Amino acid sequence: MDFLWKALEHSIRLILCFENETYGIVFRSLGFSLSATVLAVLCGVPFGYLIGSREFHGRAFVMVLLNTTMALPTVVVGLIGYSLLSRSAPLGFLNLMFTPKAVILGEFLLSLPIITNLTVAAVQSVDPRAMWTARTLGAGSIQTAWTLLMEARFALIAAIIAGYGRAVSEVGSAMMLGGNIRFYTRTMTTAIALETSKGEFGLGLALGFLLLLVVFSINILIHYLQLKGRKR
Numbered sequence: 483m484d485f486l487w488k489a490l491e492h493s494i495r496l497i498l499c500f501e502n503e504t505y506g507i508v509f510r511s512l513g514f515s516l517s518a519t520v521l522a523v524l525c526g527v528p529f530g531y532l533i534g535s536r537e538f539h540g541r542a543f544v545m546v547l548l549n550t551t552m553a554l555p556t557v558v559v560g561l562i563g564y565s566l567l568s569r570s571a572p573l574g575f576l577n578l579m580f581t582p583k584a585v586i587l588g589e590f591l592l593s594l595p596i597i598t599n600l601t602v603a604a605v606q607s608v609d610p611r612a613m614w615t616a617r618t619l620g621a622g623s624i625q626t627a628w629t630l631l632m633e634a635r636f637a638l639i640a641a642i643i644a645g646y647g648r649a650v651s652e653v654g655s656a657m658m659l660g661g662n663i664r665f666y667t668r669t670m671t672t673a674i675a676l677e678t679s680k681g682e683f684g685l686g687l688a689l690g691f692l693l694l695l696v697v698f699s700i701n702i703l704i705h706y707l708q709l710k711g712r713k714r
Contacts, residue, residue, distance in 0.1 A: 492684030493691060504685065508692050511669035514582060515650035518589035522597045522645050530601025531627055551595035559591050560658030580661035588655030593645035600641030604634035640707045647700040
């Protein structure tokens with residue numbers, strides 16, 4: 483019990499004193515996740531809009547595939563990435579293995595299905611008359627898409643935040659693709675796993691508290707946006 487109290491005291495000291503390495507890990511982790519989420523938004527929102535606003539052959543299969551990839555284990559993403567990016571792999575010449583870009587790629591692959599799937603749901607929740615009205619007024623394809631996305635903006639923002647939450651809280655792919663290199667590819671989750679295995683519970687607890695704070699803030703924001711969307 484005394485050991486636990488000492489670890490807790492150490493973790494609080496690291497947080498309150500703004501210890502450089504601790505907050506370096508936090509900001510690095512948040513930056514990787516932000517980059518991955520931006521890429522996922524650029525790919526997932528247009529793709530989700532096309533799926534949600536159109537009927538086409540094989541649409542049901544695409545939706546099943548999206549639903550499946552939403553629950554894709556992070557270690558599977560790491561395994562796929564490793565098999566493609568390692569030195570002897572097909573994409574080994576890119577030299578991405580154990581770099582921040584590899585970590586971002588793994589997080590991108592994890593957040594993309596969530597953002598895409600929730601964008602589909604957001605577009606489908608919009609009153610169909612919004613699209614008919616836009617087209618009646620002479621709006622082109624891009625203007626119509628923008629109108630629908632603006633109608634679903636609260637659900638869309640919630641989708642983006644959920645994708646960010648998925649990226650920032652993953653550990654498997656970041657460990658396998660980034661290598662957990664100190665001051666380079668170490669994130670909150672990989673640092674927690676490492677410090678716990680070393681018996682350094684102080685830093686692990688500090689990062690755990692900060693990660694919980696990030697995830698809690700994300701959930702609060704999603705809840706707020708959902709309530710605001712229902713009031714419209």
